[in-house]
Amino acid sequence: xxxxxxxxxxxxxxxxxxxxxxxxxxxxxxxxxxxxxxxxxxxxxxxxxxxxxxxxxxxxxxxxxxxxxxxxxxxxxxxxxxxxxxxxxxxxxxxxxxxxxxxxxxxxx
Numbered sequence: 001x002x003x004x005x006x007x008x009x010x011x012x013x014x015x016x017x018x019x020x021x022x023x024x025x026x027x028x029x030x031x032x033x034x035x036x037x038x039x040x041x042x043x044x045x046x047x048x049x050x051x052x053x054x055x056x057x058x059x060x061x062x063x064x065x066x067x068x069x070x071x072x073x074x075x076x077x078x079x080x081x082x083x084x085x086x087x088x089x090x091x092x093x094x095x096x097x098x099x100x101x102x103x104x105x106x107x108x109x
Contacts (some may be wrong), residue, residue: 002028006065028071036075053083059109061098062091085109 002013009031018028024034045055056076060066066087073082084096086109094100097109 004064004067006063006068009068032072032075036072040077053079053081055083057083057085058063059085059099060087061094061109062086063093063098063100064088081099 002010005013005028008026012024012031012034013026015023016030058065058069060069066084068082069082076082089101091097103107
């Protein structure tokens, strides 16, 4: 029982368990470490004009992802500003926000 997880976190845990730990450590810390390391490596490939200050804006669709991303912030580089939108403090899950809204309505949340 890993407690409350996002769907990607659950998939990560299952993969870790099914591979006997070869994919990674089946813990929330293992997930945050693996994903943040991959994010840092991927972001090195992105072009950025101006200063080194970058902002990551995330639509959390009023779901558990907002809570989990807040936990993950300290795994990310210090120069990265993380802004959460639809963070669950008000509103309904996926109501006028999230990836499904963008896909269905073909416009920003």
